Amino acid sequence: MSSLSDTELIPTPPPSENSANSVAGIDQALGDFSYDVKYALDAGTGLTEKTVDYISAVKKEAPWLREFRMNALKAFFAKPLPTHWATRDLENINFDKIRYYLASGQKPKRTWDEVPEDIKRTFERLGVPEQERKYLAGVEAQFDSEAAYSNIREVVSKQGVIFLNSTAALREHPDIFRKWFGKVIPTGDNKFSALNSAVFSGGSFIYVPPGVKVSHPLQAYFRINAENFGQFERTLIICDEGSEVTYMEGCTAPKFSTSTLHSAVVELVALKGAKIQYITVQNWAPNVYNLVTKRGLALEEAVIKWIDCNIGSHLTMKYPGAVLKGRKARGEVLSIALANDGQHQDTGAKMVHAADETTSNIIAKSISVGQGRSTYRGLVHIPRHLRGCRSNTECDALLINTNSRTDTYPAITVRGDLNSVQHEASVSKVSEEMIFYMQSRGLTEGQAMSLAVNGFVNDLVRQFPMEYSVELKRLIDLEMEGSVG
């Protein structure tokens, strides 16, 4: 870190001096900085029709898209906050103080050399160039609203894969993307999907042609970089018949002194026999409200698999789901959540069975440290006249400290006598015997605890790509430091 020239850094104000950050923020240290970036285009704060007009005009969007945004804006204003079931913490979001659009006014770059120096430095701090060297596939890194840097590996485009940001994709390939855009997650699905639909910018649109198996994971890094600035990416991945893709999304963000809103919409479409695996490692700063809607549509024999890992943010509400619309379609969610002081990880999964012989599997593990609170919220729905559907849910919660908290709220509806569903959940702590065993072999209590927690999530972490599982293990170690004793 010290190798960077300090003179070009505008230090951020120190985070509010609560002791929580010293524990919660350890792993965010890497992202704890901010550069003075000159935002060429700025829609100001607050949200009105003018904001939406502005965004649409800057992006030179087609009239249908502008109309889509306007309708979404109406839906956003009309819908109440879902506080009848969700935490009232949502009421602390001040929608008038948020910037809804911000772009550096540059076209997405294709090669590393073309990327402006100051932006490059941000990525360097985040380790993006290394990732680029490491990962063999394309890198789509988002800097604030617009993709400032995008490198689609030639191999991938030769296969006919389209990998663009949302604006470019809707402009250049409306024939492909418009058909599914907003179809898996309708605008009015919830207040925050409506918000995203009104002001979205950035994100990735991917189309994989029939039979193409993208051998390397596609990857995107998101980052929030301006105070009070919410980020509203829009991602749509369409896998045509028999194709396969893995997409990875990881994020770190600098610490800010006031709340930041992140509200993405991610839609996946897996046509007949296609397979989409979507991996997220979420590590926002502890002041971020991360309210995300993620859903996949799986047609016949298709597979949607969400691997979702939430470590950062102040409040995350995210329930990746799958609508299993074709015979023998399969949905999977593997979820890991770690809630430290001042954090609430409200995560889970939604599985809607809409065809015969569909199967779903949800494995969720959460760890609550200090005063952290983790919540599992799940929905499994098997409507009438279906046969041969199966669903399995397991959620395990680990409580580290006496004041840690965990909740579980599943909702299961099954109709008919030809399907079976099971749900199991358990809450436990790290056993004293286990800690004693390790301590008597020379580990400190902290190391022992860290090892126990890593063991708790190990069978899930193993399913992550190698780089991610290494990173995850390191993050857990950092989070567990100082949690005991």
Add this chain to the structure above:
Amino acid sequence: MSSLPASNSPSTGSFTQDVFVRSLASLSHLPGWWLDLKNKAWNEYQALPMPRRTDELWRNASIQNLRLDGFVLPERAGPLLLPGSSPAFKAAAGLAFANNRLQATTPLPPDLKRKGVIFETIEHAAVEHGELLRRHFLAQPVKLGSEKFTALHTALMTAGALLYVPPGVELAEPIVITHVVEGPGAAIFPHTLVIAGENAKVTVAEFFLSADPAAGNFSSGVNDLHAEPGSQLTYLSAQNWGRGSLSFQTNSTVVQRDARVLSLNVHLGGRQSRHESHSRLQGPGAHSEMLALTVAQDAQEFDQRTLQSHLAPHTSSNLLYKNALLDTAKTIFSGLIIVDPDAQKTDAYQSNRNLLLSSEAEANSLPGLEIQANDVRCTHGATSGHIDDEQMFYLEARGIPRQTAKELLVFGFLEEVLEKLENEELHSALREMIKNKFKR
């Protein structure tokens, strides 16, 4: 939050001011505090809105069918009916109510009276044992969604029983209470209050019936159980309301140090039945066993909401709710375990098992946990499935007709709950009631 227009919320249905005033006028011989309580409850009933679609506590419920119109407070006493065709079982004492009036009494044997056991109608108790009643009556309110209907209960309730078992007294035989309702649209409000003193032991069995199996009756009942330190309280209830009936039953159970409560609720009748049960574990060593069996057929809807509150360290609770669903029936189980920050060493279990026996039946499960202490063992499970093909095959291969085999397997499913009852006679009485339901 969106709020509905005021005109939409207060709703009294058939239970108008007039009905209340007349009911109250007939109670002028009762103490003032008792009447004050009723007045207060009546105001509450009028003020509280009907359940709304967005109420989490009413999730999945068919709230559009909760209309309170078409019911009447029965003007005359109903017939005396004993539970179904079940064989009579030995009871220590009994009270039989019909249409909100006491119809028959089996008095306590003299030795139990001498030991200080009190078993009276609630109105009699209001006069004779005011202090005891005052201390325990609705002392621990249940807030699981039916507050409006509980308030209505309190305002209009005239038939109820108080059972007090003094410290150290054990009853070998059960206390039996029956409530019968008769007449088109007749509404009743059964109330039972049980107080088991320190180290006391008692079993209470309660039966709720409509005289006409097809009737559309209304019932809003409350049963409150208080288990003082070291006591053992077994509570059993079985309802077989008429097929068109709407019913609410609210239970509050308070378990003190080293006390143990087992409650088993059997739900068979009614068009739409809601049951709410809240166990509070208030002292170390307290245990609550919460059991329920439901057989849902035709278009019946059974809605069960439970709460296990662990308020002290070293407490345990175990919930098992089993539903067998036929035809187009619907069940809802919504349960929550709350472990307070101080309730370390809690051991709590919650399980909902649904056996779906038709292609149109619908089972909803909402099993929840809210855990604020770390040294605990809390698990819950929910399954919804069908009869195991292999078990079916096994029975059929041995020459057992398909229908009989199916019934055997369903009974096997329900037996797991019934066998937790120690009293053999009660056990077979319940089994008989369930069998009759399958006979149609």
